[in-house]
Amino acid sequence: MPTTLDWIDHVAGLGYAAQLILMGDAFMGDNFNAHVTNSATTTMCKYSGLFILGMRACHYIAQTKVKDVEVKKAMTAAAGAVWGACGLLTLSTWAEGKTPNLFVNFGLQVFFTGAYAHQYMTMGSAKKD
Numbered sequence: 001m002p003t004t005l006d007w008i009d010h011v012a013g014l015g016y017a018a019q020l021i022l023m024g025d026a027f028m029g030d031n032f033n034a035h036v037t038n039s040a041t042t043t044m045c046k047y048s049g050l051f052i053l054g055m056r057a058c059h060y061i062a063q064t065k066v067k068d069v070e071v072k073k074a075m076t077a078a079a080g081a082v083w084g085a086c087g088l089l090t091l092s093t094w095a096e097g098k099t100p101n102l103f104v105n106f107g108l109q110v111f112f113t114g115a116y117a118h119q120y121m122t123m124g125s126a127k128k129d
Helices: 004-031 039-065 069-092 101-122
Strands: none
Touching: 004 039, 004 101, 039 069, 069 101
């Protein structure tokens, strides 16, 4: 079953996906300084939102069906790595972001990276010592 952290991540992912699919132009305007309104940007937001939904569904299915602790640990490491990569991307493109959402997004990225690192280190192992 998904952990509390996984559920929070699912909710965050669904929120991002909904914003990208339903309000892509507003999302871009709220989060980026040099936002230009055009159909290509909005379409790419919709694709990104759909990909997020697909990844969230795959992650949920694996969390509920897979019993192997080592697979769940690998999924936890992957989730933390993705959030960490998003944080690095935010830092490397800091000038492009618009406050206050820039701080909120970066704060969420740091939180999820650290929380997944903690979850990974405390999950235990299926191996008997």
